[in-house]
Amino acid sequence: MRQTWRWFGPDDPVCIDDMMQAGVQGVVSALHHIPTGVMWTPEDIALRQSAIGQMRDGSPSGLAWEVVESLPVSEAIKTQTGDWRNHITTWIASMRNLRNAGIRVICYNFMPVLDWTRTDLTWRRPNGARCMRFDLIDFLAFDIHILQRPGAGDDLPADLCDAAARRFGRMDKVAREQLAGNVVFGLPGAVERLSMQDVRDLLASYAPVTDAVLRRNFHDFLEQVVPVAQEIGMRLCCHPDDPPFPLLGLPRIMSTEADYAERLAAVDLPANGITLCSGSLGARHDNDLPGMMRRFGERVHFLHLRNVRRDCDTIPASFFEDEHLGGQTDMVALVDAVLAEEARRRKAGREDAVIPMRPDHGQDILDDIGRGGQPGYPAIGRLKGLAELRGIEAALSRRLDVSAART
Numbered sequence: 001m002r003q004t005w006r007w008f009g010p011d012d013p014v015c016i017d018d019m020m021q022a023g024v025q026g027v028v029s030a031l032h033h034i035p036t037g038v039m040w041t042p043e044d045i046a047l048r049q050s051a052i053g054q055m056r057d058g059s060p061s062g063l064a065w066e067v068v069e070s071l072p073v074s075e076a077i078k079t080q081t082g083d084w085r086n087h088i089t090t091w092i093a094s095m096r097n098l099r100n101a102g103i104r105v106i107c108y109n110f111m112p113v114l115d116w117t118r119t120d121l122t123w124r125r126p127n128g129a130r131c132m133r134f135d136l137i138d139f140l141a142f143d144i145h146i147l148q149r150p151g152a153g154d155d156l157p158a159d160l161c162d163a164a165a166r167r168f169g170r171m172d173k174v175a176r177e178q179l180a181g182n183v184v185f186g187l188p189g190a191v192e193r194l195s196m197q198d199v200r201d202l203l204a205s206y207a208p209v210t211d212a213v214l215r216r217n218f219h220d221f222l223e224q225v226v227p228v229a230q231e232i233g234m235r236l237c238c239h240p241d242d243p244p245f246p247l248l249g250l251p252r253i254m255s256t257e258a259d260y261a262e263r264l265a266a267v268d269l270p271a272n273g274i275t276l277c278s279g280s281l282g283a284r285h286d287n288d289l290p291g292m293m294r295r296f297g298e299r300v301h302f303l304h305l306r307n308v309r310r311d312c313d314t315i316p317a318s319f320f321e322d323e324h325l326g327g328q329t330d331m332v333a334l335v336d337a338v339l340a341e342e343a344r345r346r347k348a349g350r351e352d353a354v355i356p357m358r359p360d361h362g363q364d365i366l367d368d369i370g371r372g373g374q375p376g377y378p379a380i381g382r383l384k385g386l387a388e389l390r391g392i393e394a395a396l397s398r399r400l401d402v403s404a405a406r407t
């Protein structure tokens, strides 16, 4: 696996020097300051590349921008309204500029309105660490009582709605504002900070967009971008829904193995690939991560390795972001499946035999607490995750070498 690290740019309190000491090999970044729908110019891209290439004292870092996460897909494209055709043209132009700058992998997502969502960004663990949590009852309290979305809770069991009403009743004004802020926090580092009214307007714009419509719009997008990506040697990889079940009455179409199978088949080219995010997908008990890696391996262009622990096995369920080797995904089995895929690729002579991986999220531990990094992206918590993942890889690779030597 290629050990990469997400960097939000010059304002990220976790800097290039930090990631070098964590021993990373490559950088994952995005131009968060450019509004969605606007082209990323060669100059913007070069500026970020040069920032990645330097340590604080100006000496070379030796690191390069290897993966884009994300090149955002606008709501207009997802709903096929307004300027959506221009937005696709612009998306393709940005992709070409990135490719010309030497970048080979673009991660994106097709989640309506909100990128990842949590109800608590600093949930305390018994050992004092902080992590992110999605609490279904808190989320319903937000949806039914704060946002007051018409129809909220309609399709859920009455006991959940009653629990949400009680939870909401116990919250004071500060707690309610905090919860609303957490839920609409959106993509870390993005310029767009949504207000409650923005959320209501965006939800209204999705009224005609059923799952089937969103799937069709996604396929239209893929039909335009994937052949270009294939031609220029860019690997696209769609990130799953996070969490992987419907929220706020919105369509959700990248939550399961069946969803991925359908999207990959829609435009059946290697450039149409997957970001296998074990943390997002792992919030459903019916997603078998090592199995998905085995079955979709050849199209996995990027790995997000992290782990969650669900409160129960319902869908939807509450969960928290556990340590990388905690949680309910068998990380050793998953890394084993990744190494097997890499071995297959090497045998086939594929140039992308080493798959970029980043330790996704991390708990806030030690000096992370109070440092004010992006939620989920502390220096030390991620370094710990990376070190653990590196250990798994080293141990499993040794075993593979030994068995290769014996045969």
Ligand code: DNO
Residues within 6 Å of the ligand: 069, 070, 107, 108, 109, 115, 116, 187, 188, 239, 304, 376
């Ligand atoms: C959260 C991330 C997501 C991810 C995007 C990719 O921390 O995993 O924000 O970057 O969904 O498009």
